[in-house]
Amino acid sequence: MRHLDPTILVVVLGAAALSFAQPHMPGWVVYLLQIAIAASLPALGCMILLRSGLLSFGQGLYYFIGAYGVALVHAHLGISDAFLGILAGAAASILVAGLVGFFIARYRGIFFAMLTLAISMVVYGMAVKMDLFGRSDGLNVPRLSYLGFTPSRAWAQTSLFVFCVWVWAVFGIATHLYLRSRFGKLLTAIEDNETRVEYLGWSVRHAVHINTIVAAVLGSAGGALAAASARYADPSLAYWTTSGEFVFIVLIAGQANVLAPLFGSVFLETLRTYAAAFFPDEWQLVLGAVMLAIILFLPKGLGHLFALAGRALRPRRATAAPIEEDRT
Amino acid sequence: MTRSRPAAPVLECRGVAKSFGGFAAANAIDLAVSEGEVVGVIGSNGAGKTTLLNIVSGHLKPTKGKVFFRGEDVTGVPSRTLARKGIARSFQVPQLFPTLSALENMMLALSLVAAPRKSILSRFDDADLATAARDALDHYGIADCADSLVSELPQGVRKLLDIAMATSAEPDLVLLDEPTSGVSSEEKSDVMQRLADRFAATGTTVVFIEHDMDIVRRYASRVVALTDGSVIADGPPEEVFAHATVADVIVGEPLPEGDA
Ligand SMILES: Nc1ncnc2c1ncn2[C@@H]1O[C@H](COP(=O)(O)OP(=O)(O)OP(=O)(O)O)[C@@H](O)[C@H]1O
Ligand SMILES: [Mg+2]
Numbered sequence: 001m002r003h004l005d006p007t008i009l010v011v012v013l014g015a016a017a018l019s020f021a022q023p024h025m026p027g028w029v030v031y032l033l034q035i036a037i038a039a040s041l042p043a044l045g046c047m048i049l050l051r052s053g054l055l056s057f058g059q060g061l062y063y064f065i066g067a068y069g070v071a072l073v074h075a076h077l078g079i080s081d082a083f084l085g086i087l088a089g090a091a092a093s094i095l096v097a098g099l100v101g102f103f104i105a106r107y108r109g110i111f112f113a114m115l116t117l118a119i120s121m122v123v124y125g126m127a128v129k130m131d132l133f134g135r136s137d138g139l140n141v142p143r144l145s146y147l148g149f150t151p152s153r154a155w156a157q158t159s160l161f162v163f164c165v166w167v168w169a170v171f172g173i174a175t176h177l178y179l180r181s182r183f184g185k186l187l188t189a190i191e192d193n194e195t196r197v198e199y200l201g202w203s204v205r206h207a208v209h210i211n212t213i214v215a216a217v218l219g220s221a222g223g224a225l226a227a228a229s230a231r232y233a234d235p236s237l238a239y240w241t242t243s244g245e246f247v248f249i250v251l252i253a254g255q256a257n258v259l260a261p262l263f264g265s266v267f268l269e270t271l272r273t274y275a276a277a278f279f280p281d282e283w284q285l286v287l288g289a290v291m292l293a294i295i296l297f298l299p300k301g302l303g304h305l306f307a308l309a310g311r312a313l314r315p316r317r318a319t320a321a322p323i324e325e326d327r328t
Numbered sequence: 329m330t331r332s333r334p335a336a337p338v339l340e341c342r343g344v345a346k347s348f349g350g351f352a353a354a355n356a357i358d359l360a361v362s363e364g365e366v367v368g369v370i371g372s373n374g375a376g377k378t379t380l381l382n383i384v385s386g387h388l389k390p391t392k393g394k395v396f397f398r399g400e401d402v403t404g405v406p407s408r409t410l411a412r413k414g415i416a417r418s419f420q421v422p423q424l425f426p427t428l429s430a431l432e433n434m435m436l437a438l439s440l441v442a443a444p445r446k447s448i449l450s451r452f453d454d455a456d457l458a459t460a461a462r463d464a465l466d467h468y469g470i471a472d473c474a475d476s477l478v479s480e481l482p483q484g485v486r487k488l489l490d491i492a493m494a495t496s497a498e499p500d501l502v503l504l505d506e507p508t509s510g511v512s513s514e515e516k517s518d519v520m521q522r523l524a525d526r527f528a529a530t531g532t533t534v535v536f537i538e539h540d541m542d543i544v545r546r547y548a549s550r551v552v553a554l555t556d557g558s559v560i561a562d563g564p565p566e567e568v569f570a571h572a573t574v575a576d577v578i579v580g581e582p583l584p585e586g587d588a
Contacts, residue, residue: 178449182439185428185452189436192425199385199423199494201411201441 007176007257015169019162030161032269034229037168040265041222043249044175045215047261050250051179052208053191054108058116060243061123062093062216066223067233071139072132082144082163082228089220097216101209120238127235138234141227164225168262171221176258178214187211219246252294254301263302336399337362338501338533339384344393345557346379353379355557356393361501366527366534368548368565370541370578376557377537378420381503384535385417386410397501411441416499420506420537422490424478430489431474434461437493468492468522483510488519495526502527504536508543516540520547541579545569553578 022030042059049056069089073079104115127133143156144163151159178184186207189197194204227233236242245268253264271290275283298304337360346354354376361367371377382388384395386407394403402410407417425433435457439446446454465471468488473481478489487510495502507523508516524547527534538544544551544565551568553561555578561571568574576582 180451180453181449182436182446182452183448185432185436186440186448189425189428192427193423195387195419196423196425196493197440198406198408199411199417200437201408201497203406203408 005176005180007259008173010259011169011172011176015165018165022158022161027157028273030157031229032273033266034161034164035226036265036269037164037262038222038226038229039245039249039269040262041168041171041225042215042219042243043222043246043253043261043265044172044258045218045222046246046250047255047258048175048179048187048211048218049215050255051184051187051191052211054208055113055247056116056212056215057113057240057243057247058118058120059215059219059246060238060240061116061120062097062219063223063226063242063246064120064123064127064233064235064238065089065093065096065216066220066225067141067227067237068133068139068223069220070144070224070227071134071141071233074142075139080142080145081148082146082160082224085144085228086167086221086224089224090217093216093220094213097213098209101212105205105209105212117240117243120243121240124235124238124240127238133235134233136235138232138236141231141233143231144228160228164229167221167225171218172258172262175214175218179258183207183210248291250301252291252302254298254303256300256303256307260301260303267302335363336396338365338398339535340396340399341380341384342394342396344380344383344390344395346376346383346388346391352557354383354390357554357557357559359552359559359562361533361535363533364531366524366547366549367536368544368551369535369537369554370539370544370551370568370574371554372578375554375578377554378505379557380554381417381505381535381537385415385503387417411497411499414497414500415503416494416497416501417503418487418491418494418505418507420509422483422486424486424489424493426479427477429475429477430465430470430481430485431458431461433478433489433493434464434474434496437461437496438464441497464492464496465489467526468519484512484515487511491523498530498532500533502532502534502536504534506537506539508538508540516543517546541569 018033042063045059045062046056066086066089069092070085073085073088079085100119104112107115128136133139144160146159146163186197186202190204190207197204223237226237249261249264249268252267253260271287272283275286279286294302339359339361341357341359344354344357345352357380369377369380379388383390386402386405386409389404394401396402397410397413397415425436428436435452438460439452439457462471462474465474468491470485470488470492473485478486481489487507491504491507508519511519520543548565550563551561551565552559553568553571553574555573561568561574569579570583572583
């Protein structure tokens with residue numbers, strides 16, 4: 001019997017539950033979740049690159065492109081459709097990552113990290129000086145319509161939230177299928193032994209190149225959601241600290257499952273909100289301390305708590321058959 | 329298959345040389361291997377055996393000379409392309425995926441090169457693929473270790489897994505770098521027998537590097553002896569082992585006086 005993949009089930013049920021719960025949630029929770037959902041997509045991009053051992057400090061570049069996809073099709077073409085905005089950003093990201101990939105796919109380790117960072121900073125440096133991107137002020141983003149449907153003012157917030165949730169669901173499930181495919185296993189194998197991968201007839205460089213493009217699309221989708229939520233796009237999205245946050249999210253959440261960056265992102269946004277409220281001047285200190293605690297006590301990330309809980313809930317089976325160790 | 333003219337050798341090296349800095353690891357090596365031959369390559373440590381295999385399998389570009397596979401010039405063609413053309417290779421130090429289980433290693437090998445019938449985007453965790461991988465491991469007698477992580481496997485099993493992965497694609501030419509090193513002495517001939525049976529059944533051409541001269545005598549149909557990057561003897565085993573330098577330098581048992 002083919003049973004349904006638990007991750008897909010959780011994503012679909014979670015998205016449905018959140019969609020129906022939205023009218024009953026306080027406004028700040030809705031906004032916090034939207035921002036967390038948006039940031040978790042580029043973090044998911046970082047996670048799939050990490051499968052091959054590659055750390056990207058430049059996912060902000062695609063966050064920036066995705067956000068400006070929505071802003072620019074409105075500013076220049078008068079289009080305020082959410083789907084077209086996302087598609088525009090995704091297409092631009094595929095183009096940029098496709099070109100950049102020829103250059104960076106051969107690098108590993110610190111060189112890969114530094115190059116991704118440098119490229120995004122070059123774009124940031126140009127964007128703050130260009131009127132096209134609204135210089136350092138950025139551009140405004142309109143209230144979105146959805147395939148010709150323009151929600152009334154009262155429903156705009158609900159529509160956007162539901163849109164964010166389901167965009168995440170689609171990209172989350174697609175990424176899950178991607179990671180559990182043969183290609184997904186190949187990505188893990190690359191970190192283990194590039195020589196063997198080549199001798200199995202695959203080009204490591206092509207695989208890494210493809211993966212950077214997939215990560216870029218995830219980043220741009222997140223950027224589009226972020227711009228739609230904040231109602232503006234500015235060049236700081238490409239700044240290295242933005243990229244650093246995505247790496248931070250993956251580090252605190254772990255990389256066992258596509259849901260991990262989502263939990264990490266919600267955790268980070270919540271922490272930031274409370275820390276900023278209670279320690280307005282030292283909130284970064286609080287963030288650093290939490291990070292340290294997680295690295296020390298949960299080196300596999302917060303997501304590992306779920307694995308531990310899962311193991312605790314089925315102790316009986318351990319004797320009958322060994323429980324599968326997660327090796328992330 | 330009908331052949332109007334004599335078929336090109338499966339593998340041909342013409343004047344292949346490789347130097348690292350100023351040091352010549354291979355010197356003008358000429359070698360032609362025909363369909364179905366089982367060639368044993370012998371030589372002392374550092375003689376250039378692995379270097380030769382690295383060049384033939386596309387891991388290294390020769391400094392000089394050319395390599396042909398079935399008459400086609402494949403000099404400098406990368407290993408991934410040669411793997412798809414049918415040249416498989418095992419390693420002196422097994423090249424595996426240490427964080428995956430033995431079964432997953434084999435599944436990956438099968439899904440990438442041997443059985444690309446299914447899309448690369450199809451599910452990895454597939455029952456048919458797992459069964460095929462288990463069978464392949466079983467063929468080399470290592471199915472018991474299927475669920476162990478490679479980093480936990482003994483050296484002998486890693487060696488076999490490396491060979492199993494390399495040969496998963498039913499290649500035309502198999503290059504084996506010391507297939508029995510690290511395998512316990514009781515299991516050596518067993519391993520070699522399995523390999524020989526398998527390749528004889530498919531008529532696969534084999535080039536293997538080996539330090540155990542008993543194994544070479546038993547399984548090679550032809551022996552190539554290397555010293556300091558040059559071929560010093562090439563022919564049937566009895567002939568090569570009767571060569572004075574081979575006996576003295578490589579085998580380490582000088583021929584009796586007057587015999588040479
Ligand atoms: N990448 C390299 N860079 C520099 N020198 C190398 C390199 N690879 C091999 N060599 C040198 O070339 C010579 C031949 O090495 P090779 O590995 O081919 O020997 P071998 O015949 O396989 O020896 P062994 O029986 O020990 O495996 C050695 O002296 C080695 O040090
Ligand atoms: Mg060697």
